[in-house]
Structures are given as C-alpha cells and as structure tokens.
Amino acid sequence: MAAFTSVHVAPGLPELRAPAMVLAALEANFCGAMPAHGARQLVLVRSIDGRPQAITNELANADGRYIVALAPQPDVRARPLATYLFKKN
Amino acid sequence: MAECKAAYQLAHEAAHFWLDALAPPSPALEVVCEAIALAILTQVGQAWFASTTAPKAAAAQFDAYRRKIEACAAAAVGAPWVDQGHLVPVRGCDVGAAHVFAGAALALALDEALGDWTALLALRAYVRHDGSVDVAAWQARLDGDAHAAALGRRVADVLSHCE
Numbered sequence: 001m002a003a004f005t006s007v008h009v010a011p012g013l014p015e016l017r018a019p020a021m022v023l024a025a026l027e028a029n030f031c032g033a034m035p036a037h038g039a040r041q042l043v044l045v046r047s048i049d050g051r052p053q054a055i056t057n058e059l060a061n062a063d064g065r066y067i068v069a070l071a072p073q074p075d076v077r078a079r080p081l082a083t084y085l086f087k088k089n
Numbered sequence: 090m091a092e093c094k095a096a097y098q099l100a101h102e103a104a105h106f107w108l109d110a111l112a113p114p115s116p117a118l119e120v121v122c123e124a125i126a127l128a129i130l131t132q133v134g135q136a137w138f139a140s141t142t143a144p145k146a147a148a149a150q151f152d153a154y155r156r157k158i159e160a161c162a163a164a165a166v167g168a169p170w171v172d173q174g175h176l177v178p179v180r181g182c183d184v185g186a187a188h189v190f191a192g193a194a195l196a197l198a199l200d201e202a203l204g205d206w207t208a209l210l211a212l213r214a215y216v217r218h219d220g221s222v223d224v225a226a227w228q229a230r231l232d233g234d235a236h237a238a239a240l241g242r243r244v245a246d247v248l249s250h251c252e
Contacts, residue, residue: 017143018096018133022166025132026103026125029199029206035107042103064172067110086110 005020008043037067041087090147091156096133101126109213115220116188117248123192124247126200130155154201155196162189191247198243209239209244224248 007020021044043066066085104125105118112118134151136167160183163170165186199206208231215223215230224245 007158007162007166009124015097016092017137017140018092019099021133021136022096022100022103022129025136026100026107029125029132029202029204033107033207033210035103036107036109036145037111042099060111067106072175084099086106 006041016044032062035086043085043087045084046060090154092137092147093130093151096151097126097154097158100129100133102172104129107210109216112216113218113220115222116184117222118189118216118220120195120247121212121244123189124195124199125206125209127155127158127189127193127196131200157195158189162186162190162193166190190197195244195247198240202236202240205236207239208234208240211237222248234239 007023009016011021019042066087098120101122104122105112108118108121130151134148136150138145138148168190211230212222212227215221215227228238228241228245231237
C-alpha cells in the first residue's frame with residue numbers, strides 16, 4: 001500500500017500537479033516505506049501564509065492533527081509557495 | 090515555473106519528514122534532504138513527461154531547474170561545477186549554498202541508486218538528539234548489503250565534508 005493516501009490543496013492556492021508526483025516518487029524510491037511518525041496525508045494551505053515558522057508550528061501543535069514541514073520564514077531568499085502540513089493519522 | 094519550485098521545496102521538506110520530521114536541523118540532514126530534493130526534481134520531470142494530462146513541453150523544466158540550482162550553489166561556493174569527486178567543506182559564509190552543493194554531489198549517487206533509497210531510511214535510527222548523524226554506525230549496519238553499502242560510502246564521503 002502506498003504511504004500517502006491523498007494530497008489536499010486548500011482554496012486559493014494554484015492547482016499544482018507536482019506535489020502528488022513528488023510524493024509518488026519518494027514512495028517509489030523508498031519502496032513504499034512509511035515516513036517517520038506515520039502521517040499519510042499532505043495538506044497545502046495558504047491560510048497561515050506569511051506567519052513565521054514558530055507561530056505556524058504553535059498553531060499546528062495546538063490543533064494536534066498536523067506536523068508542519070515548511071512554513072514561510074521572514075528571511076529566506078526563496079519564499080515557500082505554501083505551508084505544507086502533514087496530517088497525522 | 091511554480092510547479093518546479095513546489096516540487097523542489099516539498100521534496101526537501103518531505104525528505105525531512107520521511108527521515109525524522111521532529112529532528113532538529115543539522116548539516117548532515119540538510120545535505121541528505123537536499124540530495125533527495127534534487128534527485129526528485131529529475132524524476133518528477135520524467136513522471137510529468139509520462140503523464141497523459143500534464144503538458145509535455147514543461148517536463149524538461151524540472152531538470153533545468155535542478156541544473157540552475159546546482160549551478161548557483163557551485164558559483165556560491167567557488168566551485169567550477171558539481172561532480173561526485175569535487176567536494177568543498179560545508180562551512181563559510183553561505184552555508185545554505187554549501188549544503189546545496191554537497192547535496193548536489195550526493196544527488197548524483199542517488200540518481201545511480203536504481204530507485205532504491207531505503208538505505209537512507211536506516212539513518213532514522215542514527216540521528217542524535219542534536220540532529221547530527223552517527224554515520225559510522227549507520228554504515229556498519231549497511232555492510233551486509235553491497236548496494237546499500239555503496240550508497241552508504243558515498244553519503245559518508247559527502248557528509249565528512251560537512252560541519
């Protein structure tokens with residue numbers, strides 16, 4: 001069984017095909033092994049776009065359902081397109 | 090191209106997630122995740138080309154994006170180009186570029202690993218609390234598997250240049 005079951009893109013973000021292909025490629029190279037911590041869904045959101053990483057982590061931790069993989073940071077040269085949240089099972 | 094940027098950023102973060110999302114950042118983990126992200130860009134380009142719904146003309150942009158990132162990193166660290174035998178110490182004023190440069194060298198080994206990176210997942214067990222990796226212990230575990238050991242030697246070689 002594939003490690004990831006779905007990729008959700010929140011309203012307001014461009015329709016991207018690449019995220020699903022990235023996860024599929026990772027799964028293939030890791031021979032279907034589960035990622036550490038077992039999350040199997042990726043959620044791309046813009047709702048917390050622009051918030052520093054610490055605040056984003058705090059929000060995700062308070063929610064309890066997500067692990068933040070990447071959130072916008074104030075000083076990075078290539079700003080993230082979205083905040084990537086891995087949803088816990 | 091937004092798809093290329095999304096693929097690159099997500100692949101890097103997803104690699105962290107696959108290895109250990111809660112481990113603190115460290116040069117070793119950054120380099121490994123960067124290598125995975127760059128290698129994934131090429132593979133996503135191939136998947137894009139094979140897709141029946143994606144515009145084929147855009148497929149080559151993923152590999153071109155990877156080459157652009159590698160070239161920028163090489164220029165930033167003062168190296169002529171990225172190859173497996175040319176490494177620079179990962180230290181100095183532009184640490185991010187040095188991580189990318191070292192990752193690019195490692196990505197060449199991942200390109201040749203025939204789609205089996207499972208040896209990298211064994212790193213999970215050797216990530217210390219500070220994010221550093223006990224590479225020697227990890228390599229010892231891989232010794233019984235020639236394919237994994239070859240990748241392990243390459244990773245160890247690259248990470249030996251990281252601080």
